């Protein structure tokens with residue numbers, strides 16, 4: 001029986017990260033047994049669950065359900081797996097079994113008929129499915145890393161890659177620092193090892209996530225770690241450069257506009273990482289940003305955007321905003337609309353402010369009436385939609401690479417361009433000629449039609465599998 005050393009076992013290692021789950025947050029425990037491959041599976045499941053808004057509990061009593069990732073390689077490993085399932089059933093009661101021993105479901109249910117579900121190795125979708133039905137998700141747009149629509153199953157060809165936990169900032173509308181603690185970055189070599197294994201297992205796109213991606217490594221003082229024949233610094237620029245050499249698309253989410261973000265743009269221009277920045281601006285007006293206590297509240301973001309576009313003209317910028325933040329005046333809101341006119345962001349999400357239990361913004365004066373929030377949201381979205389439509393219309397006639405996410409029974413392929421992150425951005429659809437195409441494949445397409453958020457196109461060349 002090979003059991004991962006404690007610092008590599010997600011069930012044990014997770015306990016190092018101080019984490020307070022929000023009241024009522026659905027919470028899952030994980031016991032991971034077996035080899036490093038099983039560890040990657042466990043990491044992947046945990047990453048996904050966290051991104052969907054689940055809390056992770058280091059003990060049975062704090063969890064609404066427990067996943068046991070089993071090993072079935074030797075008899076002793078099987079016995080230990082059965083023992084772990086029994087312990088989880090006694091201590092918690094709701095148990096989902098996955099991993100190698102899951103390939104023998106009768107063996108498990110014979111010993112433990114009360115387990116909720118048994119799935120085999122690498123069956124992430126089925127595990128997530130079982131979790132969703134045992135403990136339904138409770139999406140919260142102010143806290144979660146994925147939108148509500150993100151609570152769908154992850155196809156095997158893209159994977160979230162979490163590089164750090166927690167955040168050193170104190171934005172007033174956000175309770176993440178209270179829940180997840182201060183920034184705790186994973187060492188660069190551990191991330192690269194996970195990413196490399198994911199790519200070896202068929203992942204074509206890595207979605208880098210964290211609460212504050214540009215701050216990655218700060219808590220480690222940007223320590224260096226041996227990787228292959230070289231040393232890699234735990235810094236977002238160095239990490240991105242290395243990730244970009246693994247042969248998968250690499251997409252960066254939750255990047256704050258710190259000055260060193262400028263160093264990432266040449267990597268995009270070189271084609272090492274996708275020319276895509278998901279950068280949560282939240283607002284444009286300096287006073288609103290100050291009341292939010294946002295990092296880089298004083299940054300000249302329009303100047304920065306212009307510089308990024310100069311270096312990488314194809315860059316896609318996605319952002320999220322909050323309208324109706326306490327004290328937001330009509331003048332501040334109009335500033336945001338004017339800023340949008342200038343910034344011409346490609347993809348935009350917008351929330352109407354709402355109080356979150358425990359957030360400091362709840363106590364701010366001058367909360368904006370609901371009807372005003374709705375009116376501002378409508379006006380904001382109208383502008384964002386017009387910008388998106390014009391940007392997409394300009395893509396008609398262009399040839400670009402797309403990744404295939406799904407092919408339905410009528411042969412219509414749902415794909416994404418480099419400008420579209422899964423589940424939050426638009427799609428490119430191919431209606432014809434998809435015979436022989438498979439999910440996860442990257443093909444070259446000529447865009448022949450554009451809508452408000454989506455594109456349609458025709459296959460030009462099949463590039464690679």
Ligand code: SF4
Nearest residue numbers: 167169170171174211
């Ligand atoms: S930067 Fe602000 S909004 Fe983002 S996680 Fe940190 S405190 Fe929350």
